[in-house]
Amino acid sequence: MWNKVAVVGAGLIKFGELFDQSYEQMAAGAFKAASEAVDFGFDPSLVDAAFVATQRGTLWGQEGVGGNTVPSAIGLSGIPCTRIENACPSGSDAFRVGAMAVASGVHDVVLVIGVEKMRDKSTEEGLLARAAAGHPIYTRGETAPVLFAPFATRHMHEFGTTREMLAHVAVKNHHNGALDPYAHFQDEITVEQVLESPPVCHPLHLLDCCPQTDGAAAAILVPAERAAEFTDKPVYVGGFGVATDHPYLHEKSTFVGLPATVAASQRAYEMAGLGPSDVDMAEVHDCFTITEILDIEDLGFVEKGKGGQAVLDGETQLGGRIPINTSGGLLAKGHPIGATVVAQLTECWWQLREEAGERQVAIRNGIALQHNVGGRGSGVSVVNILTRPVT
Amino acid sequence: MGAAILACGGAAPDWRVDAGGVRAAWGGPARAAESGKQAKGRIAVCAPDEDTLTLAWEAGSRAVAAAGLDPDAIDGLWWGTTRPPFAEGPSHAYLASALGLRPSARGALLSGSTHSGVDALLAAADAVTAGSVSTALVVASDALVPGLGTAFEARCGAGAAAFLLSASGPATLGPVATHSRPVVDRYRGDGEEATRDLYDARLFREEVFVPEIVEIAGSLEMPDDTRWSLPDPDGRMAAAACRRLGGELASASVFEALGDSGAAAPFLGLVATLTSPGPAGVVAYGGGRTTAVAVDVGGPLSDVADLAFLVGGREVSYAEALRSRRQLVPSGETVEMGLPPGGAAFVRGNPEMLGLLGGRCVDCGTISTPPSIHPHCVSCGGPKLEPVALARTGTVHTYVVNHTMPAPFEAPLALAVLDLDDGARLMVQATSPEGVEIGADVELVLRRYALERGVPVYGFKARPKPTTRIAG
Numbered sequence: 067m068w069n070k071v072a073v074v075g076a077g078l079i080k081f082g083e084l085f086d087q088s089y090e091q092m093a094a095g096a097f098k099a100a101s102e103a104v105d106f107g108f109d110p111s112l113v114d115a116a117f118v119a120t121q122r123g124t125l126w127g128q129e130g131v132g133g134n135t136v137p138s139a140i141g142l143s144g145i146p147c148t149r150i151e152n153a154c155p156s157g158s159d160a161f162r163v164g165a166m167a168v169a170s171g172v173h174d175v176v177l178v179i180g181v182e183k184m185r186d187k188s189t190e191e192g193l194l195a196r197a198a199a200g201h202p203i204y205t206r207g208e209t210a211p212v213l214f215a216p217f218a219t220r221h222m223h224e225f226g227t228t229r230e231m232l233a234h235v236a237v238k239n240h241h242n243g244a245l246d247p248y249a250h251f252q253d254e255i256t257v258e259q260v261l262e263s264p265p266v267c268h269p270l271h272l273l274d275c276c277p278q279t280d281g282a283a284a285a286i287l288v289p290a291e292r293a294a295e296f297t298d299k300p301v302y303v304g305g306f307g308v309a310t311d312h313p314y315l316h317e318k319s320t321f322v323g324l325p326a327t328v329a330a331s332q333r334a335y336e337m338a339g340l341g342p343s344d345v346d347m348a349e350v351h352d353c354f355t356i357t358e359i360l361d362i363e364d365l366g367f368v369e370k371g372k373g374g375q376a377v378l379d380g381e382t383q384l385g386g387r388i389p390i391n392t393s394g395g396l397l398a399k400g401h402p403i404g405a406t407v408v409a410q411l412t413e414c415w416w417q418l419r420e421e422a423g424e425r426q427v428a429i430r431n432g433i434a435l436q437h438n439v440g441g442r443g444s445g446v447s448v449v450n451i452l453t454r455p456v457t
Numbered sequence: 458m459g460a461a462i463l464a465c466g467g468a469a470p471d472w473r474v475d476a477g478g479v480r481a482a483w484g485g486p487a488r489a490a491e492s493g494k495q496a497k498g499r500i501a502v503c504a505p506d507e508d509t510l511t512l513a514w515e516a517g518s519r520a521v522a523a524a525g526l527d528p529d530a531i532d533g534l535w536w537g538t539t540r541p542p543f544a545e546g547p548s549h550a551y552l553a554s555a556l557g558l559r560p561s562a563r564g565a566l567l568s569g570s571t572h573s574g575v576d577a578l579l580a581a582a583d584a585v586t587a588g589s590v591s592t593a594l595v596v597a598s599d600a601l602v603p604g605l606g607t608a609f610e611a612r613c614g615a616g617a618a619a620f621l622l623s624a625s626g627p628a629t630l631g632p633v634a635t636h637s638r639p640v641v642d643r644y645r646g647d648g649e650e651a652t653r654d655l656y657d658a659r660l661f662r663e664e665v666f667v668p669e670i671v672e673i674a675g676s677l678e679m680p681d682d683t684r685w686s687l688p689d690p691d692g693r694m695a696a697a698a699c700r701r702l703g704g705e706l707a708s709a710s711v712f713e714a715l716g717d718s719g720a721a722a723p724f725l726g727l728v729a730t731l732t733s734p735g736p737a738g739v740v741a742y743g744g745g746r747t748t749a750v751a752v753d754v755g756g757p758l759s760d761v762a763d764l765a766f767l768v769g770g771r772e773v774s775y776a777e778a779l780r781s782r783r784q785l786v787p788s789g790e791t792v793e794m795g796l797p798p799g800g801a802a803f804v805r806g807n808p809e810m811l812g813l814l815g816g817r818c819v820d821c822g823t824i825s826t827p828p829s830i831h832p833h834c835v836s837c838g839g840p841k842l843e844p845v846a847l848a849r850t851g852t853v854h855t856y857v858v859n860h861t862m863p864a865p866f867e868a869p870l871a872l873a874v875l876d877l878d879d880g881a882r883l884m885v886q887a888t889s890p891e892g893v894e895i896g897a898d899v900e901l902v903l904r905r906y907a908l909e910r911g912v913p914v915y916g917f918k919a920r921p922k923p924t925t926r927i928a929g
Contacts, residue, residue: 190792190864191790195792197792197866198794199794199795200795202794202796202798202803202909203906203914203916206886206906206916207872208872211859212859215857216884223895267859268857268859268860316826316884317835317882321854
C-alpha cells in the first residue's frame with residue numbers, strides 16, 4: 067500500500083437545500099467540522115495549502131470560482147489555493163492532487179475542501195439548462211439523466227435488469243440515509259414509491275435520481291510520518307487512480323459499463339496492491355440507481371450483468387457481503403458536486419475508524435474505496451482507496 | 458420548351474389536425490356537413506421541428522433518390538416558398554448544403570406568394586432550356602401561419618414537392634400561359650406573423666379566382682382527358698373551375714389529405730398525376746398571378762407507394778398545432794443555446810451538421826462524428842481522418858425519453874444512440890418517441906433542432922422506418 071499520506075481530520079455540514087447559507091458560509095462550516103474532528107486538536111494556521119473542488123459557479127451566479135474564494139472565507143487568506151474542476155469527480159481529484167502535494171514534500175498540511183451551491187437557481191434555470199449547452203445537435207436535450215439512462219435501457223436489454231432492481235438501490239440508500247444525520251433525505255422509501263414516481267428520463271423515474279443539494283465537506287492531509295502529532299487513529303491514502311473516456315455518448319464503446327471506472331479502479335488497486343475482494347465497504351457514485359449497478363460491476367465487486375441481482379439479494383446493504391453507500395449515497399445524502407466526494411471520503415474515514423454509529427459495518431481488512439464518475443459522457447472517473455491498519 | 462421532368466418526390470409534415478376541430482374552437486360548425494365543404498378533412502401541420510426547409514429537403518431528397526442520381530451531379534436548385542425559414546438569410550444555401558449539392562450550384566429562392574413554386578419551375582426550365590444548367594432540382598414547400606379565427610385557418614395545410622428537370626425525360630413540359638392582376642388576395646404585411654385571409658371570399662371567387670383560372674388554363678387548349686392540378690383556396694373553387702375547363706380534377710385528394718399547402722399545392726397535385734401517362738395541366742395562383750403549364754406525361758414517374766406520405770401523419774389537437782406554429786407560447790424565459798447561432802462554431806460546423814459528415818480514420822476505418830471536434834480517431838487515436846457522408850439508415854442501440862427539460866424543449870423527447878449501416882455510431886434526437894426501441898430500424902432526416910434567437914438551427918434526427926412503426 068502507498069500509505070505516504072494520512073487523513074487526520076474529515077467532516078461535513080448537514081447536506082440539504084441550504085437557502086440560508088452562502089457558498090462562503092458552507093465552506094467555513096466544513097473546515098470547522100474537519101478541524102474539530104482532529105483527535106488531538108487542530109490549529110488552522112497549520113494549513114499551508116488548500117485544494118478546493120467546486121464544479122461550477124454558474125449555479126449561483128458566478129462564472130469561474132477562483133482559488134482565492136475559499137481561503138478568504140475560512141480565515142486563511144494568503145495561503146496557496148487551487149481550484150480543481152474535473153466534473154463530478156472534482157472532489158476526488160482534489161483529494162488525489164492534495165495527497166500528491168503532501169507526498170511530494172512541497173506542502174505539509176493540506177486542506178482538501180469541496181463546496182457546491184446547487185439551489186440558488188431554480189432547477190429549470192440551473193441544472194436543466196445544460197439541455198441547451200454543448201454541441202448544438204449531438205448533445206441537444208442532454209440533461210444529466212440522459213448521460214446514464216441509455217445505460218439503463220441497454221443493461222435491461224442485455225442482462226434482464228429490471229426497474230425493481232434499480233428501485234432496490236434507492237430503497238437501500240434511503241435506508242442508510244435515514245441513519246445518517248448529515249443526509250439530505252432521512253426517510254425510508256419503498257420499492258412501490260420508486261416505481262410509481264414520475265418519469266424523469268425513461269427508464270429512470272424521480273426516485274431513481276439524486277436530488278439537488280447544497281453542501282460542503284473537508285479533509286486534512288498530512289505526511290504519514292507526522293500523523294501521530296494529530297491522532298492515534300490515522301487513516302492513510304492507500305492508492306488512487308484516474309481515467310478518462312470519450313466525452314460524447316455516441317463515442318462509447320459500451321452501454322453496459324463505464325470504461326473510465328474500470329481503468330481508474332484498476333490503477334488504484336494496483337497502486338494499493340490489493341483487489342476488490344479486499345475492500346470492506348465502498349462509497350460509489352450513485353447519481354442514478356443504474357449508476358450504482360454499473361459501478362459495483364465495473365469496480366469488480368460483482369460480475370458484469372449481475373449487479374441488479376446482487377442488490378436484490380442484499381449483498382450491498384449494511385451487513386451484506388460488500389456494503390455500498392452506507393452514508394445514503396448521492397441518492398439520499400445528496401450530490402453537491404464538489405462536496406460529494408469529500409463527504410464520501412469522510413464516510414470512509416468514519417467507517418475505518420469505526421465511528422459510523424448505526425451505519426457501522428464490519429472492518430475486516432481496514433480498506434475502504436471511494437469512487438466517482440461523471441462529466442460529459444461519463445468520461446472521467448476517480449477512485450481513492452483509504453486504509454487503516456487492522457490490529 | 459426544352460425541359461422535362463426526370464423524377465419527382467413529395468413530402469408532408471408529421472402532424473394532422475382535424476379541420477372541423479379548428480372551426481369548432483371558434484364557434485363554427487365542427488363537421489363538414491354542417492358547413493358546406495368549408496372544413497373538410499384534415500390539415501397538415503408542421504411538428505415543432507419541421508418547417509419549409511425540412512419539408513423541401515425531404516421532397517428534394519426523394520426526387521434525387523427516385524432519379525438514382527448522385528446529388529453532386531445536380532447543378533441548379535430553384536426553391537419556391539411563401540415563407541423561407543430565414544426572412545432574410547441563407548435559406549437557399551442551407552437547403553443546397555443539406556441536399557448535398559455542389560457548392561457551385563446555381564439557382565434562386567423565389568418567394569412572396571404561393572405563386573413562388575411555379576416561378577421556381579419556370580426559372581429552372583428556362584435555365585435547362587438555355588443550357589446554363591444541365592440538371593435542375595425544383596422544390597416548392599409551404600407551411601403558412603394562418604390568422605387565428607379566419608376561415609383560412611381550417612384550410613391551411615403544409616407540404617412539399619420536388620422535380621428534377623433536364624433537357625429530356627419521361628414528362629415533357631409544354632406550353633405555359635401566365636397572367637397578372639393587381640389584386641389583394643391572401644397576404645401578410647411586413648413584420649406580420651400570420652397570413653390574413655381573403656377580405657371578401659365571394660368577391661375573390663367570382664371576380665378573380667374562377668375567371669382567371671378558367672381563362673388562363675383554358676388558353677392552353679388541353680384535351681378533354683387532361684388531369685388538372687388546380688389551386689383550391691376554399692375547398693370548392695377548384696371543382697367549380699374544373700367543371701368549366703373539362704377534364705379530371707387530380708388534385709382534390711391532395712387537398713383533402715393535407716389542406717391547402719400553398720406553393721407546394723399545384724406541384725403535389727401534379728405528382729399525383731404522374732402515376733400514369735397522358736396529358737396533365739398544372740395551375741398555380743398567388744398574389745394576383747396565375748400560371749398554367751401543360752405537361753405531357755410519357756410514362757409513370759411515381760407510384761402509389763411514393764404518395765404514402767399523403768395518408769400518414771399523427772393526429773394532434775388544435776392546441777398542439779397552435780404551439781407548434783408558435784401561436785401559443787409559454788410564459789417565462791426560455792433557456793438559451795450555449796452557442797450563438799451566428800457564431801464561429803456554426804461557421805465551422807454547419808457544413809458537417811447539414812451534410813451529416815463524419816471523419817473516417819485512414820488507419821483503422823472507424824468513423825468519428827463530427828470531424829471538427831475529432832482531430833484524432835476515437836478508436837485508435839490516429840491523426841488522419843477523411844470526411845465522409847454518414848449512412849442515412851441504421852438501428853437503435855439504446856435510447857432514453859427525456860421528460861424533464863426547460864422551455865423551449867418539449868417533452869417527451871427521445872434521444873437515441875444509433876448503429877448506422879456504415880458502422881458509425883451517432884446519438885441524435887428522434888422525431889418522436891413512438892417506435893423508438895432497441896433494434897428499431899431508423900432513417901436520418903433533416904429537422905429543425907432549435908429556433909435560437911430567431912435563427913433556425915438544423916441537424917439530422919432519427920425517424921423509425923414505417924415498417925418498424927407498424928410493428929412497434
